[in-house]
Amino acid sequence: MSGAATGSRALATHPPERGGAVAPDTRARASKAGHVYREIKEAILAGTLQPGAPIDKAALCEKLGMSRFPVTAAINRLAFERLVTVEPQHGSFVARIALRDVRECMLVRRAIEGDIAAEVARRAGPDLAEALLRNLRYQGAAVAAGDRAGLYALDVAFHGAICGAVAFHHAEAMLDGLRARLERTRRILMTPPGRMAETVAEHEAVAAAIVAGDPDWARTAMRRHLARTAALFDGFAAENPALFFTVP
Amino acid sequence: MSGAATGSRALATHPPERGGAVAPDTRARASKAGHVYREIKEAILAGTLQPGAPIDKAALCEKLGMSRFPVTAAINRLAFERLVTVEPQHGSFVARIALRDVRECMLVRRAIEGDIAAEVARRAGPDLAEALLRNLRYQGAAVAAGDRAGLYALDVAFHGAICGAVAFHHAEAMLDGLRARLERTRRILMTPPGRMAETVAEHEAVAAAIVAGDPDWARTAMRRHLARTAALFDGFAAENPALFFTVP
DNA sequence: TTGCACAAGCTAGCATGTCAGTTCAACATG
DNA sequence: CATGTTGAACTGACATGCTAGCTTGTGCAA
Known part of the structure; x- marks a missing residue:
């Protein structure tokens, strides 16, 4: 049953292509990850989190009342923006200003x-x-x-x-x-x-x-x-x- | 080409604390997420995955022999680069060329x-x-x-x-x-x-x-x-x- | 006192399980 | 026959437990 279903769907899909929107905040509307992303970003920009400071994931999870998943996703996005640097198996830190x-x-x-x-x-x-x-x-x-x-x-x-x-x-x-x-x-x-x-x-x-x-x-x-x-x-x-x- | 000549210069000018390079491929050296990231990116760039095509996470997981986590992380990165668009609770698609x-x-x-x-x-x-x-x-x-x-x-x-x-x-x-x-x-x-x-x-x-x-x-x-x-x-x-x- | 080895603790990466929202199709109803 | 309804199945978002690797503190030996 699953076989037939996947077959027909996969081929048939995607005529709609609804939006031409590529907006970055499309997904950020109500997502937890988007929320914590903006939270951390604002803290960094405002200087609350100073350059070089470590980002304590566990504390963030507890403070915001969510699991590590959204926090990790948010930090990954910030790492992509070069606002934080993440060192594997070591920690995540607010990027320094060079x-x-x-x-x-x-x-x-x-x-x-x-x-x-x-x-x-x-x-x-x-x-x-x-x-x-x-x-x-x-x-x-x-x-x-x-x-x-x-x-x-x-x-x-x-x-x-x-x-x-x-x-x-x-x-x-x-x-x-x-x-x-x-x-x-x-x-x-x-x-x-x-x-x-x-x-x-x-x-x-x-x-x-x-x-x-x-x-x-x-x-x-x-x-x-x-x-x-x-x-x-x-x-x-x-x-x-x-x-x-x-x-x- | 930049090898011998740049060697002395590059090293002399910018060996800041270990984390100096935040390049996206720094952590991708041996990470599964980085691997699948490059995999999908290459497929998109080469045209194997055509614009508008849906990205089947499950199939990717099975084909690459890993869990959904690295695949999701990679797709998130690609979404940040605007190479794929992810519609929550609907699907992820290769971005069309506008x-x-x-x-x-x-x-x-x-x-x-x-x-x-x-x-x-x-x-x-x-x-x-x-x-x-x-x-x-x-x-x-x-x-x-x-x-x-x-x-x-x-x-x-x-x-x-x-x-x-x-x-x-x-x-x-x-x-x-x-x-x-x-x-x-x-x-x-x-x-x-x-x-x-x-x-x-x-x-x-x-x-x-x-x-x-x-x-x-x-x-x-x-x-x-x-x-x-x-x-x-x-x-x-x-x-x-x-x-x-x-x-x- | 100094140098080194080892172990404990912390971190991010990863695997797996669960939930909620959306889409589509079969079905009942006018 | 057209249409509104309902259900199934798929999707991404999220929660949680585990693993491997780095850092660091501590104890032992020189």
């Missing part, structure tokens, strides 16, 4: 976001332009108020709006991964008070280029902006070597 | 590899130059012999040599993921016989720029080359719409 990794992430981010900005400039709609300009007005207000955290949030939203304008799922996922690795230092760093106005000016150049529909200008502006940001990271790292994991 | 994904992958690849080429041009050593030029000589021979498969292998090696010259682990991993998604179409595509000489010429321009140590030239040459490749993909997709999954 300065060279930060530099590399910024290089890749500059490359991708620069080209995305150019692409967005090609097919920008009036609604995006309006959203960017509104965001910029808020940024100006944040600078005037000296609100670093607010500016940071607006910064993230600004870049998110641009990257979201084109539906590049893979690129978005990649930038997300990059951002996740950068976030840990970024939360400490933010934008130095003296550089806030400068940052907004760079954003304005990017927005102007996109609104003007000039791809090359947009790419250049975005790359310049991210190069400055990378320089900020570097400077910060030079001043705070203890926070980073320099290769011995 | 034309927009191919375009997007090429855009990202062009962005990253362009900047990497520029970076490599900055710090290129004589050993890399020699390797590239030797590779180019082989490419010329492959063209002369009309060996498409050989040229393809040399193409991969050429790009690999450039990207491997800088130790950008994250970028390499990303490009690997991109390449994996592109590979399926690429194996069908390869380089059209009429374009082989053109491809080599583009490679020669890239190599010349790197050897000359001119970052901007290198970036431009690499971007031009990858733009051409993207155009090839597009043309192929236009001629063979049935092979692709056009998103609704």
